[in-house]
Amino acid sequence: MPALSEPQRRLALALAAPLLAALLLALALGGLVRRDIERQHTMATAALADTLARTGGALPQRLAQLPGWAVAGAWRRAEVRDGTGRLLAQAQGPHPVPLSPHWFEQALRLPAEPPPRGLQVDGQVLQVQAWVDPTHALGLLWQALQVLALAAPAAMLAVAALFARQRQRLARAVDDTLAVTERLGDAAYRPLTHAEVPELAPLARGLDRLHERLRALYALQATQLEALRLQAHHDLLTGLANRRHFIAGLEALLRSDDAPPQATLVLLRLLDLAGLNRRLGRRSADRVLQAVAQVLQNYPQRVAHCLIGRLDGGDFALLLPTAGVGADTTQALRAAVAAGLVAVDPQARVVVTSIELRPAQGGDQVLAVADLALREAESEAGLAAPEPEVEPGGAASEVLATDDETTGWHRRLMRALSQGRVRLGEFPVCTPDGRTLMIDSPLRVQLVAGGPFEPAARWLSQAVRSQLSVAIDERALMLALAAIARDGQARCINFAAASVVSNVFVDSVTRRLASAPEAACRLWVDLPETLAVESPQRVRELSRRWRPLGVMLGLEHAGAALSADQGLPDLGLDCVRIDARFVNGIAAAEAADARRYLQGLVQLVQGVGLSVTAEGVRATEDLDVLWSLGFDAATGPALQPATSPAPT
Numbered sequence: 001m002p003a004l005s006e007p008q009r010r011l012a013l014a015l016a017a018p019l020l021a022a023l024l025l026a027l028a029l030g031g032l033v034r035r036d037i038e039r040q041h042t043m044a045t046a047a048l049a050d051t052l053a054r055t056g057g058a059l060p061q062r063l064a065q066l067p068g069w070a071v072a073g074a075w076r077r078a079e080v081r082d083g084t085g086r087l088l089a090q091a092q093g094p095h096p097v098p099l100s101p102h103w104f105e106q107a108l109r110l111p112a113e114p115p116p117r118g119l120q121v122d123g124q125v126l127q128v129q130a131w132v133d134p135t136h137a138l139g140l141l142w143q144a145l146q147v148l149a150l151a152a153p154a155a156m157l158a159v160a161a162l163f164a165r166q167r168q169r170l171a172r173a174v175d176d177t178l179a180v181t182e183r184l185g186d187a188a189y190r191p192l193t194h195a196e197v198p199e200l201a202p203l204a205r206g207l208d209r210l211h212e213r214l215r216a217l218y219a220l221q222a223t224q225l226e227a228l229r230l231q232a233h234h235d236l237l238t239g240l241a242n243r244r245h246f247i248a249g250l251e252a253l254l255r256s257d258d259a260p261p262q263a264t265l266v267l268l269r270l271l272d273l274a275g276l277n278r279r280l281g282r283r284s285a286d287r288v289l290q291a292v293a294q295v296l297q298n299y300p301q302r303v304a305h306c307l308i309g310r311l312d313g314g315d316f317a318l319l320l321p322t323a324g325v326g327a328d329t330t331q332a333l334r335a336a337v338a339a340g341l342v343a344v345d346p347q348a349r350v351v352v353t354s355i356e357l358r359p360a361q362g363g364d365q366v367l368a369v370a371d372l373a374l375r376e377a378e379s380e381a382g383l384a385a386p387e388p389e390v391e392p393g394g395a396a397s398e399v400l401a402t403d404d405e406t407t408g409w410h411r412r413l414m415r416a417l418s419q420g421r422v423r424l425g426e427f428p429v430c431t432p433d434g435r436t437l438m439i440d441s442p443l444r445v446q447l448v449a450g451g452p453f454e455p456a457a458r459w460l461s462q463a464v465r466s467q468l469s470v471a472i473d474e475r476a477l478m479l480a481l482a483a484i485a486r487d488g489q490a491r492c493i494n495f496a497a498a499s500v501v502s503n504v505f506v507d508s509v510t511r512r513l514a515s516a517p518e519a520a521c522r523l524w525v526d527l528p529e530t531l532a533v534e535s536p537q538r539v540r541e542l543s544r545r546w547r548p549l550g551v552m553l554g555l556e557h558a559g560a561a562l563s564a565d566q567g568l569p570d571l572g573l574d575c576v577r578i579d580a581r582f583v584n585g586i587a588a589a590e591a592a593d594a595r596r597y598l599q600g601l602v603q604l605v606q607g608v609g610l611s612v613t614a615e616g617v618r619a620t621e622d623l624d625v626l627w628s629l630g631f632d633a634a635t636g637p638a639l640q641p642a643t644s645p646a647p648t
Contacts, residue, residue, distance in 0.1 A: 033141050037134050041114030044075055044130035049117045052080070052128060054609070058433060059121055063089040076133040081116075083125035083518075099139020118521070120550065123437055123490040125521050225600045229559075232593035233582075235310040237286055238293035244590060246309030248581040250319055250366060252616060253307070254357060262323030263357040265366060266330060267374045268292065268337065270314030271349040280345055288348055291340045292316055295333070304461070311367070315374075321457075326354030353377040409462035412447050417471060421446035423453055424479050429492065429613060429635040432627045438490035438524055440635055441483070443476040464498045473499040477512060484519040492524035494556055497531045500542060513549045521550030524575070529558040532571055543572025557615065559601065569608040576605045580616030580636070587621040595625065602630045 051069055055062045063080060070078045070091040079090045116127040230236075233245035241249065253263060270276075270292060276285040289310075296308045296318055307319040320329065334352040341348040353373045357366060416422060424441035431437050444453035463469050473495045480493045499505050513520040525546065532539050532555055543553055554575035559582040578601065586594055605612045614626045617636035626634055 029141055029144065033134075033137055037132060037137060038114070040132040041130065044073060044078075044132050045114050045117045045128060047073060048075075048078055048080075048128045048130045049119045052126070053119055053121060058435075059124065062121070067091040070130075073130065074133055076131040078130045079128065081127045081129075083127070085127070088126070093133060096133065096135045098135055100142035104138065104142055118550075120490075120521055120552070122431070122435065123522065125518075225597070225604055228593070228597040228600050232591075232597040238290055238310050240293050240296065240316070241307065241309035243309065243311045244585065244588070244594070245581065246307065246311065246317055246319075247367065248584050249307045249309075251584060251618075252579065252581040253305075253319065253321060254366070264320040264323055264326045264329065264354055265357055265370050266318040266320070266326065266333060266352065266354040267311075267370045268296075268316040268318070268333060268350055268352045269374055269378065270316075271351060271378070273314040276345065276348060279347070284344065288341060288344050289314065291344050292337055292350070295336045295340050298336075315371075317367075317370075323356055326356060330354045351378045409459070410466035410468065413445065413459060413463055413466060413468050413472070416445050416447060417468075417475060419449070421449065421453075422472075422475055422479070424476065424483060424491070424493070425455075427635055428639060429633050430639045431633050432631075436489075437633050438492050438522075441476075441480055441491045441493050443472060443479070443493070445472075460496065464496065469496040469498040470502055470505045472496075473505070474508060474512075477509060480523060481512065481516045481519040484522045485516065488522070490522040490524065492526060492554070494526035494528075497528050497535075500527065500531065501535070501538060506542065506545065510545050510549070513546060513551060517550065523550070524552045524554060526554045526556035526577065529555050529560065532568075532573075536571060539571045539573070547572060547574075554613070568605070568610075573610055575611045575613055575632075577613040577615050578631075580614075580618075583614040583626055583634075584616065584618055584622055587619065587625045595629065598626075599629050606630065606632075 048069065052062055055065065066078055066080065066089050069075075070093040073093070075091075075093040077090065077092055080088045082088055114129050114131060116129050118125060118127050120126070233241060235242045240246075250265070270288065273285065276288055280288070292314075293308075293310065293316070296316060299308060299318055299320075300306045303320060303322075305321045309317050311317055318329070318333070330352045334350060337350050337352075341350070351374065353370070353376075355366075355370050355373055422443060422445050425444055427440040427442075428436045429438050429440055442456060444455060445459055446453045447459060460469070463472050473493075476493045476495075480491045483489070484491055513523070525542075527539060527542070539553075547553060552574040553572065554577055555573060556577045557579040558576050559578045578598070582594070582598065585591055586598060602612050611632040612630070614623075614631050614634040615636065617623050617626065617634045617638040620638050623634060623638045
């Protein structure tokens with residue numbers, strides 16, 4: 001071939017320049033479309049996972065809705081597989097008329113497989129994928145290329161530059177908007193600003209207004225729920241627990257799996273309440289009752305897990321989770337109350353008595369025995385107690401271990417850990433349709449070789465004093481992960497607040513979870529409600545680190561402070577477990593206020609996307625009421641006889 005002359009070379013370059021520019025621009029646009037479709041695949045897969053997780057009902061019922069979701073999302077295809085890759089369900093979306101040649105789609109080499117997304121539904125690990133339909137995007141690209149092929153090189157380059165810049169701005173603004181919508185109603189929400197894209201400013205303002213309304217609605221609901229809680233569980237005059245709530249707390253202490261081996265019940269009776277009303281008037285008599293309540297309120301400040309209540313009229317009760325302090329507490333309480341009554345009514349008289357309790361006793365039975373002891377004490381004395389030289393609460397507040405006792409507990413617990421004398425309990429947590437959602441697995445410790453495996457109430461406080469809670473909770477985690485790996489059953493363990501405040505412990509747990517990803521996806525971890533109230537930032541940190549590893553987080557023994565916790569939506573939790581004292585006896589006729597409180601609590605918790613579980617349910621009639629109130633799951637003796645643990 002003869003060599004081209006200089007004018008010919010210049011002409012060839014002039015002719016080739018626009019073609020080369022069009023080709024490069026076509027490749028750039030094709031790359032943008034590929035990345036955009038890949039991103040849409042990912043977003044569609046995330047949307048399918050979120051919809052599947054949030055939809056109610058059993059898994060087959062959810063999967064039956066897959067075709068409708070595919071049509072609504074305009075997806076080309078959607079698939080759901082189990083953890084082994086077995087196809088559980090698939091669906092095809094609408095098939096629009098192609099707007100570009102078939103070879104064009106093949107030439108772009110669109111992403112064939114979106115990355116699967118894992119999730120856990122009812123304890124079962126699933127993988128979902130969703131393919132968006134690229135027909136519309138390909139049609140637009142095909143038309144754009146036709147226009148570019150006919151336009152001048154300068155026009156093509158200008159349009160491409162403008163398109164790329166505008167698309168980048170829009171993509172950034174849309175990404176910001178999508179990220180913000182996920183935080184609507186949360187404390188982490190930040191107002192949107194779209195100065196670069198004025199067209200999105202109305203949307204930003206609308207989202208800001210919606211966020212404020214959601215926060216106001218939640219605050220109002222929480223305030224109303226707190227009022228319901230006080231009405232349902234407290235005596236309005238004294239602020240102490242009412243009779244029903246005190247009995248529920250008493251039975252929860254005595255019959256729960258974590259019940260202490262012994263406890264003390266102190267009863268106080270203000271004598272001749274009717275005479276007080278006649279002699280002083282109703283308001284002054286009320287001040288006498290409030291003076292008694294004020295003395296009793298010193299005890300919960302000094303003794304952990306102490307419970308006080310006004311049973312009826314002038315009868316008050318004090319429950320101490322320990323034994324051997326009845327006589328000293330009775331004397332101290334009688335003296336303190338007498339000293340407080342002098343300023344209100346010198347003629348007021350009280351009688352105080354105490355009894356030692358045993359586990360597995362009923363609350364009504366205990367109060368009947370205590371009332372008999374109180375009547376006997378009244379007939380023998382019936383007199384305001386003497387010298388108030390004993391400080392109120394002094395005797396009962398000294399229920400602390402000495403240094404020697406703490407050292408002894410440390411040795412016993414360390415020996416049990418080193419010798420492997422620990423194991424997990426097994427208590428099924430069931431859904432309304434009878435499925436086992438998970439197994440509650442509290443740690444048991446054999447304190448004496450060959451002896452019984454003791455619940456946490458027997459040793460946890462000593463473990464905290466001995467600074468062994470971290471070692472104990474790490475052992476519970478190891479046992480739970482091993483059990484899950486062995487049988488595939490989801491399990492729930494609980495961590496003490498003293499453990500999770502340690503960064504070393506949190507780092508260690510994170511490493512163990514990361515090293516066992518399949519078991520971590522079936523692990524539930526319960527945190528105490530007090531941690532969420534006192535250290536919400538710590539709960540958020542645990543959620544940020546553990547939930548991406550598949551762990552489900554919950555609050556246990558909740559209900560006392562939950563309605564006042566304004567940060568519940570953004571704590572990063574999955575479940576709230578309501579304490580047994582709020583759910584047992586809920587079917588009784590006199591528990592109407594308590595039922596209204598529970599119903600509001602369920603609506604509040606589920607309204608922010610969390611599930612609700614009832615702890616320690618004893619009676620089947622209570623269980624039926626709880627299901628009717630909307631509880632998602634429950635555990636306790638009412639479920640155990642008819643249910644055995646089984647993989648979900």
